[in-house]
Amino acid sequence: MSPSQPRFAVVPAAYVVFLRGSGGDREVLLQLRRGTGYMDEHWACAAAGHVEPGESVFAAAGREAGEEVGVSDVELAPLCAMQRSNGTGLAVDERVDYFFTATSWSGEPRIVEPEKCADLRWFALAALPDPVVPHEHAVLAALASGQVPPVISFGF
Numbered sequence: 001m002s003p004s005q006p007r008f009a010v011v012p013a014a015y016v017v018f019l020r021g022s023g024g025d026r027e028v029l030l031q032l033r034r035g036t037g038y039m040d041e042h043w044a045c046a047a048a049g050h051v052e053p054g055e056s057v058f059a060a061a062g063r064e065a066g067e068e069v070g071v072s073d074v075e076l077a078p079l080c081a082m083q084r085s086n087g088t089g090l091a092v093d094e095r096v097d098y099f100f101t102a103t104s105w106s107g108e109p110r111i112v113e114p115e116k117c118a119d120l121r122w123f124a125l126a127a128l129p130d131p132v133v134p135h136e137h138a139v140l141a142a143l144a145s146g147q148v149p150p151v152i153s154f155g156f
Contacts, residue, residue: 010083011092014061015048015099015136017079017143018069018109024126028140029109031068032119033133044133045099046109046120057098065105068113069120073106079143084135084154099139 018029029046033039047068051060058076065074079099086093111117123129125144132140135154142148 008094010094010096012051012057012060013048013095013097014051014057014064015045015097015139016061016065016074016076017099017101017140018046018105019101019103019125020122026125026144027122028125028128028143029069029120029122030129030132031111031117032121034116034118036116039133042131042133043123043129045136048136051098058100061098061100065102068117069109070112071105071107071109073104074102075104076100076102080139080148080150080152082135082139082152082154083156086155097135101143 019026021027030043031046033042033044047061047064049060049064049067051057055063061076062074065071077100079101082095082097082099084095084097109120111120125140128137128140138152138154139148142152
């Protein structure tokens with residue numbers, strides 16, 4: 001890289017995949033996005049968002065769980081990382097997403113940001129609603145199959 005070129009940058013985000021049940025009866029908590037300007041009217045992980053400067057990805061996941069579904073003391077287990085792109089080459093479109101599962105937390109998940117979330121529901125992991133945000137669907141489908149690689153590339 002030449003000194004005149006800026007260093008390649010990515011936008012980090014944390015996702016919490018809330019799960020309940022076991023085996024073929026496992027369910028995932030999803031929110032219906034509305035009013036966000038990104039993937040509105042798509043189902044998505046119940047809690048997700050950008051990692052803030054100086055914040056660990058674990059802290060970001062816990063913060064998002066509180067901000068979006070009102071739960072605390074979330075026990076996070078790393079699931080996978082995803083490098084994704086929409087092909088523009090712009091930093092805003094180059095992402096690294098960190099997915100965590102959670103099976104234990106304090107509080108009852110609820111809609112905390114009604115201006116961004118039209119619905120919050122549990123779905124069978126094996127029977128996801130349509131549509132789901134595509135890159136999140138890739139992770140949820142892998143989870144349902146029992147074959148989640150530690151790192152996933154999406155959009156390349």
